[in-house]
Amino acid sequence: MAMRRHRLAALFALAALLAVPDAGAGEFFAAFRDLPLMPGLTEQQEAAVVFDHATGQVATAVASGPVEPAAVRRFYRLSLPPLGWEPECAQPSCAPPDRYRRDGEVLELELASGPEETAVRIVLTRQLSNLQ
Numbered sequence: 001m002a003m004r005r006h007r008l009a010a011l012f013a014l015a016a017l018l019a020v021p022d023a024g025a026g027e028f029f030a031a032f033r034d035l036p037l038m039p040g041l042t043e044q045q046e047a048a049v050v051f052d053h054a055t056g057q058v059a060t061a062v063a064s065g066p067v068e069p070a071a072v073r074r075f076y077r078l079s080l081p082p083l084g085w086e087p088e089c090a091q092p093s094c095a096p097p098d099r100y101r102r103d104g105e106v107l108e109l110e111l112a113s114g115p116e117e118t119a120v121r122i123v124l125t126r127q128l129s130n131l132q
Contacts, residue, residue, distance in 0.1 A: 007127045031061040032124060034083060035107075039073045041065040041120060057126045064119040072120055073098055076109055 027037040031048040047062035057063045076098065077087065085100035085107060098109040104127040 007087060009081075015120060029061045029063070029122070031059055032122065035061075035122065035124075036075075036079050036083075037063060038065075038067065038079075038120075040067040041072070041118075054128070056128045057124075059124045061122045061124075062119060064117050064120075066117050069113045069118050070108070072118055076100075080107070 009059065027039070029035045029037050029043055031043075031050070033040065037043055041063040042065050044062045044064065047061065050059040065091050080100050081087070083103045086102065087094075088099040089095075098111075099126065100107045106125045108123045108125075110121040112121075
């Protein structure tokens with residue numbers, strides 16, 4: 001019974017992910033293998049940082065491109081829940097930063113926009129019990 005529920009949940013997650021516009025592009029952050037990179041953004045791999053400490057890990061990644069901040073928020077609000085991430089605030093009016101939780105992990109999106117591009121800094125914090 002439990003196996004059937006897991007298969008069903010995986011099927012729904014896959015269907016939801018495929019239904020997300022542009023999520024099927026297949027691009028993921030190099031620093032976060034299960035975090036989709038929004039089309040239109042380019043990862044700045046040299047800006048990635050991973051810091052291990054006594055109680056866990058903090059990792060950051062940065063991407064930028066000629067996209068609107070609202071489009072970035074919308075893409076991740078649609079893309080992250082099928083991957084198991086739950087938003088702390090699911091309302092469009094939520095104040096930044098955009099924060100999501102999954103099994104002891106916290107993912108934060110920090111956006112900065114200029115006249116021609118938007119930069120996205122992603123901070124992932126993991127508790128020691130979730131490190132492999």
